[in-house]
Amino acid sequence: GAVVSQHPSWVICKSGTSVKIECRSLDFQATTMFWYRQFPKQSLMLMATSNEGSKATYEQGVEKDKFLINHASLTLSTLTVTSAHPEDSSFYICSADGRTALYYGYTFGSGTRLTVV
């Protein structure tokens, strides 16, 4: 089946530094990938939609200069949290749109736990 690999699984960084999270579709091509943020015991909150070769579309209230998204290929999207602060600590999850002839549905990565100290 469709597999999405997300790295790292967890990261601790100092306040003011930047962190990059990678999301790879391993066995299918994904024109569109999505980035979510999830707080404890809450649902997934869509941050942005990432389309290969074009600028990401950010949801209202999400700072595009803080959360940089790059979707340079059909199998890789990255989220960079710039100048991270403790309030950016959260669980970040990517998803790839795998609705092709072979696969159906949105496949999620395993998530990245970011802790900013």
Next chain:
Amino acid sequence: QQQVKQSPQSLIVQKGGIPIINCAYENTAFDYFPWYQQFPGKGPALLIAIRPDVSEKKEGRFTISFNKSAKQFSLHIMDSQPGDSATYFCAASIETSGSRLTFGEGTQLTVNP
């Protein structure tokens, strides 16, 4: 109109019971309704999904019931096991390439031994 309402927020059943989780939507353009299972510290995993042209779909112990006129769909878990203890999310989307998923609020299911 983009919302998906999910209930209950939490649910506790005994092993072998049949937990039922309900979702309701507003947007009649939605045509893809998946259910996801999420364990702590992990990303959601697709359990089962349905399109509005059928009223029921079964995969193993999981069944989706779909009522198009009421704009409601539900997940039934047959013969529930402690290993089914997780958070379940319903979702909906429009089946065009690149469209987003709209998630329900989630249901935390606990299956006691």
